[in-house]
Amino acid sequence: MRAVARLAVSSRRVCAPAAGWYRGFAAAAAGKVPVAKIKELREVSGAPMMDCKRALEDPEVGGDLEKAFDWLRKKGAVTATKKSGRRAAEGLVAVRLSEDNERAVLVELNSETDFVARNDDFQDALAAFADAALAGEVTEPVNGPPTGTADTLNALLDASVSVGGAGAVPVRDAVVDLVGKIRENLVLRRSTAIAAPAGGVVVPYVHNKARPDMGTIGVAVALSATPAPAAGSAGYLALTEVGKTVALQVAAAQPLALDRDGVDASELERERTVLADQARASGKPEDIIERMVSGRMGKFYAENCLLEQKCMTVEGDKTVKQVVADAKAAVGGDVTVHGFRLLVVGEGVEEGEEEE
Numbered sequence: 289m290r291a292v293a294r295l296a297v298s299s300r301r302v303c304a305p306a307a308g309w310y311r312g313f314a315a316a317a318a319g320k321v322p323v324a325k326i327k328e329l330r331e332v333s334g335a336p337m338m339d340c341k342r343a344l345e346d347p348e349v350g351g352d353l354e355k356a357f358d359w360l361r362k363k364g365a366v367t368a369t370k371k372s373g374r375r376a377a378e379g380l381v382a383v384r385l386s387e388d389n390e391r392a393v394l395v396e397l398n399s400e401t402d403f404v405a406r407n408d409d410f411q412d413a414l415a416a417f418a419d420a421a422l423a424g425e426v427t428e429p430v431n432g433p434p435t436g437t438a439d440t441l442n443a444l445l446d447a448s449v450s451v452g453g454a455g456a457v458p459v460r461d462a463v464v465d466l467v468g469k470i471r472e473n474l475v476l477r478r479s480t481a482i483a484a485p486a487g488g489v490v491v492p493y494v495h496n497k498a499r500p501d502m503g504t505i506g507v508a509v510a511l512s513a514t515p516a517p518a519a520g521s522a523g524y525l526a527l528t529e530v531g532k533t534v535a536l537q538v539a540a541a542q543p544l545a546l547d548r549d550g551v552d553a554s555e556l557e558r559e560r561t562v563l564a565d566q567a568r569a570s571g572k573p574e575d576i577i578e579r580m581v582s583g584r585m586g587k588f589y590a591e592n593c594l595l596e597q598k599c600m601t602v603e604g605d606k607t608v609k610q611v612v613a614d615a616k617a618a619v620g621g622d623v624t625v626h627g628f629r630l631l632v633v634g635e636g637v638e639e640g641e642e643e644e
Contacts, residue, residue, distance in 0.1 A: 321345055329353055335360045335469065360468070377634035378402045379477075380411065381506035382418035383492045388519075389528075391483040392490045392508035393421040394436070394631045395444065397463075398475040410474075411499060413451050413466050417459055417476065418501075420447040426481050430510050431546050431627040435635075436480025444479045482629045488512030489524070491531025495539050504633045507535045511612075513621040526618035530611075534594070536601050537608055538628050543594040546627055551593065559588050594628065 321344040329340040343349060343356040379398035386392070397414045399405050426443045428436065445460040457465070463476050484490050488511060495505035509531050517523030537543075545551045563584045567577040590596045595609040602611050612623050 321351055325351065325353065329356050329360075377637040379405050379474075379633050380414055380498055380502045380504065381494070381631045381633055382414045382502045383494055383506040383508060384418040384422040384501065385490060385492050385508075386422065389489050389491075390486070391422075391425075391481065392492055392629070393418060393426075393479065393481045394506045394508060394629050395421050395476070396478040396506075396631045396633060398477050398634065398637070399470075400472045404470055404472050404474075406498060407470065409452070409466070409470060411502060413462065414502065415499075416449050416451045416462070417444065420444060420449045420459055421479055421481065423447075427483060428481050429627075430482060430484070431550050432482075433480075433552075434543075434545070434628060434630045436478055436629065436631075440481060441476070441479045445476065478631055480629045480631065482508050482510050482627060484510040484626060485512050487516030488626070489527055489531060491528055491535050493532065493535035493539055505539050506631045507538045507628065509535045509538060509628045510626045511623060512626065513619045513623050515621045517620055523618070523620035526615060526620075527623065530615045530619065530623055533599070533601055533611060534608060534625055534628070537597065537599060538594065538630050540600050541594075541597050542630060542632065543597060543628075544592040546594050546625065547596070548589055548593055550627075551589075556585075560585065595625065 321341060325344060326337060326340045329335070329344060330337055335343075339360060340356070343359040344351050344353075346356075346359055349355040349359055377398060378401055379396065381394055381396045384393050384395075395414065395418045397410070397417065399410060404410055421444045424443055424447050426440050428440060445458065447459050448456045449459045449462050450456045451462050451466070454465075459476065463474055467474050482490060490508050490510050492501075493505075493507040493509075494501060494503040495507075497503040511527065511531050511534070513523065513527050517527060544555060560581055563581045564577055567580045572580065590598075595607065595612075597608050599606050599608050599611045606614075608625075612625055615623050
């Protein structure tokens with residue numbers, strides 16, 4: 289009798305797990321999501337198939353596509369948080385020019401690797417961000433900081449954008465979604481804009497192109513002529529050629545400012561302090577030190593102010609200012625360079641530095 293009882297207990301122990309497995313299988317089968325719906329979510333979200341499946345099977349989602357899309361966005365936000373500390377110093381700069389050639393925007397999107405920056409999803413998103421920046425019509429002083437201001441970037445992050453046919457969302461949210469899709473830390477780091485006076489022209493230049501308007505260095509130069517040449521005329525084309533020469537100079541020499549007035553005061557003070565300390569260390573008296581500093585500052589300006597730099601693309605020993613002045617005959621009027629913008633991918637992101 290005791291043997292029969294032991295057999296019964298043993299049978300229950302064997303059968304219990306099987307019964308639990310069956311109930312779990314039945315529940316899973318009851319909530320099974322059609323493959324077609326998973327594919328549909330994959331198409332609209334760009335998320336991996338297994339993530340789409342998990343989203344649709346979540347009890348709170350219940351197979352609803354809209355809720356599943358939100359579920360994936362939340363997952364993307366978590367992924368972005370986890371990756372946000374990783375260094376992102378690769379990427380691309382996009383340059384967008386208005387139809388009248390009088391305004392341009394530059395946008396820098398950083399990634400951890402150059403491989404990701406060559407990805408179509410990355411480049412399509414950057415193109416959409418640049419379009420949003422151009423549509424925003426944010427203005428900056430024409431001779432403002434070459435790399436733009438925080439206000440310009442914040443305006444872009446708040447702007448609305450549609451990437452890859454998805455619904456319109458703020459740019460900052462689109463970046464988070466892109467992190468979830470690409471699975472690498474991405475940072476929309478800088479955005480800037482420049483406009484020429486009425487009748488003037490903005491000339492762009494992109495170095496190391498991934499697409500015609502995207503590369504590792506982006507430049508835009510604003511210039512005009514007095515009197516202003518008619519659009520499409522020989523003078524206008526000559527003015528554009530001058531702009532190309534200046535834009536190439538900016539990309540190659542990477543000046544700090546257009547002229548002496550544009551150099552940041554803190555940069556000047558830092559340079560003066562370094563030069564004075566160098567002279568003082570050599571034992572020079574204070575009255576001599578001041579004269580030495582003034583003389584050496586001339587060299588600093590010649591190296592860092594665009595108009596005072598030696599023009600790299602023209603034969604001879606001419607400065608950019610002289611080359612611009614020499615274009616008067618071809619353009620049909622005095623040419624003025626009003627300012628420039630310059631973004632170099634990863635500039636200022638030190639090796640080992642983590643993104644905030």
